[in-house]
Structures are given as structure tokens and as C-alpha cells.
Amino acid sequence: MNRFLPFLLLFSLAGFAGFTQQKSVYIINGREVDSADMVGVKVKRIDVATGLRSAGMHERGGKRVLIVHLEDEQYNLFGIVTNERGKPIANAKVGEVQTDACGHFYLKGVKAGSRIMISRKGYADQFIDIYKRPDDLLTVQLRKK
Numbered sequence: 001m002n003r004f005l006p007f008l009l010l011f012s013l014a015g016f017a018g019f020t021q022q023k024s025v026y027i028i029n030g031r032e033v034d035s036a037d038m039v040g041v042k043v044k045r046i047d048v049a050t051g052l053r054s055a056g057m058h059e060r061g062g063k064r065v066l067i068v069h070l071e072d073e074q075y076n077l078f079g080i081v082t083n084e085r086g087k088p089i090a091n092a093k094v095g096e097v098q099t100d101a102c103g104h105f106y107l108k109g110v111k112a113g114s115r116i117m118i119s120r121k122g123y124a125d126q127f128i129d130i131y132k133r134p135d136d137l138l139t140v141q142l143r144k145k
Helices: 007-020 051-060
Strands: 022-026 032-033 041-050 064-070 073-080 104-110 112-117 128-132 139-143
Touching: 104 112, 128 139
Parallel strands: 022 064, 073 139
Antiparallel strands: 022 032, 041 064, 073 104, 112 128
């Protein structure tokens, strides 16, 4: 057996791991967004952070930082808030509205890029970021504190 084979294997795996890593970081409203969340998002403009704006790039692992500006769209959102066992939570606060007795909520005119807080006494707060029109009913699960 070739004594360099283990080293060759190690270097090829390291190279493969580097190849599969994401090369860019997407920022929307100051929050880092996973590239999978970008699918279907209506983008107005993307800026590449350069100069002083990219000073924090070393904190992002040397990846290219892309500042994403969304189209000015508004969505109506329907959803349900449940506990860890899937039971509806009544009177949970979702943005500016409260859930009904069945845990349902309706938010009208939510702007793309909004962050909505869901809270209820005795439960840990949860946040959802809205970048595009949801494909389905939003389901938010709250966990006990």
C-alpha cells in the first residue's frame, strides 16, 4: 500500500468539503438568511458588501456578503399557533393580533422582510421572518419556558 494514500484521501476530502460550502452570505434587514430561504423571493436589488461595509467579512469566514433588497410587497398571512404536542394555543400574540380559540390568526398587509414575534405567557417567544408569500398555512410551534 502506498504510504501517501491516507494523506491523499485526507486532502481530497478536505477539498470536497470546501467545494460544497456556501460561497456567499445573504443579509436581509440585517439578518443572515440561509440560501434555501432565498428560493422564490422577489428581489429588487443585491449589493455586494465592499470597503468599510465588508469590514465584518472576516467574521463571516471570508465569504462574500450580499445585501439583499426585497421588492415592496405585502402579504396576507394565515396560520395556527400550537404547543409542542400540536394542540392549538388560544390568545397567543402574533404581531399585532391574537389567536382565536382554535389557535388561528390572520395578518393583513405584512411587508416582505418583516419579522413577526409570536408570544404567549408561559411559552418561549418565537420569531418568523417573512421574505415571500408562504406556500401554505403558517404553523408556529411554541415551547414551554
